Amino acid sequence: MLAVFVGCGRNERMDALYAQRCFNCHGATGHGDGPLAVALPVRPPDFRDTVQKKSNSQIRKAITEGAGVMPAFGPVLSAAEINDMLQMVRFLSREGRDLAWWEKFDTLIVAHCSVPWETVLGYDQPPAQDEP
Amino acid sequence: MIAIPGRVSKLSVCLVLLALFSPAESATHDHAQQFKTERRKVRIPVKDFKLIDQNGKPFELENLSRKVLVISFSYTSCADVCPLITAAARQVQSGLTASERANVHLLTITTDPEIDSPRILAAYAKRYGAEFSNWSFLTGPEVALKKVWKNFGVRVSRKGRGIVEHTPLTAVMDRQRQLRFVYIGPSPDPMVILADMRALLAER
Numbered sequence: 001m002l003a004v005f006v007g008c009g010r011n012e013r014m015d016a017l018y019a020q021r022c023f024n025c026h027g028a029t030g031h032g033d034g035p036l037a038v039a040l041p042v043r044p045p046d047f048r049d050t051v052q053k054k055s056n057s058q059i060r061k062a063i064t065e066g067a068g069v070m071p072a073f074g075p076v077l078s079a080a081e082i083n084d085m086l087q088m089v090r091f092l093s094r095e096g097r098d099l100a101w102w103e104k105f106d107t108l109i110v111a112h113c114s115v116p117w118e119t120v121l122g123y124d125q126p127p128a129q130d131e132p
Numbered sequence: 133m134i135a136i137p138g139r140v141s142k143l144s145v146c147l148v149l150l151a152l153f154s155p156a157e158s159a160t161h162d163h164a165q166q167f168k169t170e171r172r173k174v175r176i177p178v179k180d181f182k183l184i185d186q187n188g189k190p191f192e193l194e195n196l197s198r199k200v201l202v203i204s205f206s207y208t209s210c211a212d213v214c215p216l217i218t219a220a221a222r223q224v225q226s227g228l229t230a231s232e233r234a235n236v237h238l239l240t241i242t243t244d245p246e247i248d249s250p251r252i253l254a255a256y257a258k259r260y261g262a263e264f265s266n267w268s269f270l271t272g273p274e275v276a277l278k279k280v281w282k283n284f285g286v287r288v289s290r291k292g293r294g295i296v297e298h299t300p301l302t303a304v305m306d307r308q309r310q311l312r313f314v315y316i317g318p319s320p321d322p323m324v325i326l327a328d329m330r331a332l333l334a335e336r
Contacts (some may be wrong), residue, residue, distance in 0.1 A: 021211045036212075039167050039319050041219045066208075066259055074208045075247050076294025085139070124176040 014088040022088075023071060030092030030099055034092055051093035059086050080118060167216070169300075169317025171324060175198035176311040183241070183272035186254040193309070197239045200332045201305040202325060205286050208256040209261055209294035213263045213318035217302060222260045223322035224329070225267055235333055238267040243281070243288045243298040245274050284311070306332045 018026075027034040030047035037044050045051075050057065063085050066072030073082065178193070182309075185191045204221050211302035221238055228236055241259075242248035253269040262269070271277070280296075281288050289297040302320040304313040313328045314323075 024211055025215075035166065036216065036318075039216050041223075065255070068259055069219055070259075071211055071215070071250070072255065072259075073209060073294070074254055117313045 005046060010088065010091055014091075016079075016085045018086050018088045021071075021077075021085070029095065030089065040069060044070075047089055047093040048095065049118070051089055058090055063089075076090075167317070169320050171317050171320075171328075172314050172316070174311050174314055177281075178305055179283050179307050180282070180309075181276065183270040183276060183280070184250055186250050186257055186264065186269040188250040191268055195240035196237050197309070199235055200308050201237050201239055202306060202329060203239045203241065203284070203305060204302040204320075205241050205243050205281070205284070205298060205300075207294075207296050207298070208240050208248050208252055210296070215302050216319045217300060218256075219301065220259055220320045220322050220325070221259045221264060222269075224325050225263060227322060227326045228266075228321055231308070232330075232333065233266050236261075236266060236329060240267070241280060242269070242271045242277070243286070244290070244294065244296045245271050245277050246290070247294055258286050283290070304328050304332065306335065 023034055024036045024039060025034045025044045026032060026047070027037065027044075030051075030107060032044035032046045035042065062070065063077075063082050064072060064074035073085070077085070091106075145267065180192065180194045183191045184192075186297060202221060202224055204217050206218050208244065209215075221240060225238055240253075248271045250271060253271055257264070257267070257269050278288075284299050284301060286299045287297075288299075291297055300316065300318050302315040302325065303311050304325060306312045312332055313325075314324065
């Protein structure tokens with residue numbers, strides 16, 4: 001989906017979520033070098049190597065259901081938070097690209113960021129109440 | 133009850149600060165300090181308890197009498213040291229011989245019953261490759277779990293949805309239902325646990 005394929009960059013909400021749930025293993029830049037990484041049985045991946053090869057649904061599945069020793073965040077995060085985490089992962093995976101690569105997508109990024117995606121996707125709506 | 137200092141979140145803060153401000157040349161030494169886990173010999177009787185396992189079935193400690201138990205406390209959405217603790221338990225299970233498997237049982241007891249249903253615990257266990265023949269993942273009503281946590285000296289403090297501070301405890305219990313070894317810290321050594329467990333198996 002376009003909404004999560006092209007992110008609008010980092011915001012404080014994404015940073016806070018990443019610091020709380022991801023930093024310890026994945027590290028500040030997503031290189032897989034967080035303070036716990038050295039003690040894990042499998043070193044976390046460098047997002048620059050792995051995330052570009054994965055679809056959003058694959059990344060969302062890993063975040064929601066966990067993977068190996070990575071926790072499953074589906075039971076504790078909202079859909080909006082999972083979306084933020086996905087965008088943060090995408091963002092970190094693109095760090096290091098040269099400016100010319102980004103400039104190709106300027107028009108698309110500006111168009112995308114002008115859309116109120118949270119409203120369009122219903123993430124800012126209260127959850128539906130079950131019928132009694 | 134045993135008094136065990138230190139909580140996961142304090143440790144986490146220390147890990148972050150160390151990672152950010154330590155010079156690169158001392159990284160090896162720092163890592164050793166960060167993951168230091170204290171081993172203590174103790175003799176603490178454990179009261180019987182009833183909880184629910186990963187299949188949703190009742191679990192009673194008394195049914196594992198005459199077995200040596202390796203017990204750890206974790207919760208499934210923990211993005212702190214729980215993955216290290218559960219991974220160490222998995223290595224302990226892998227290191228058991230066929231005859232030891234019949235006499236040793238592992239328990240992982242949740243510190244977050246709000247989230248950790250039997251189904252979520254089962255999925256967590258599978259991600260670690262746990263074999264359920266001698267490893268149970270336990271949850272239950274908070275009132276029952278609080279008694280267990282207290283009996284083991286595990287302090288638990290919920291900070292938010294899926295964020296829980298708790299004492300990072302792994303312990304080995306003998307066949308007379310006494311805690312004999314406790315490991316307090318993020319990275320208990322599976323080889324040390326196996327050696328301690330074997331010493332208890334050899335006791336008559």
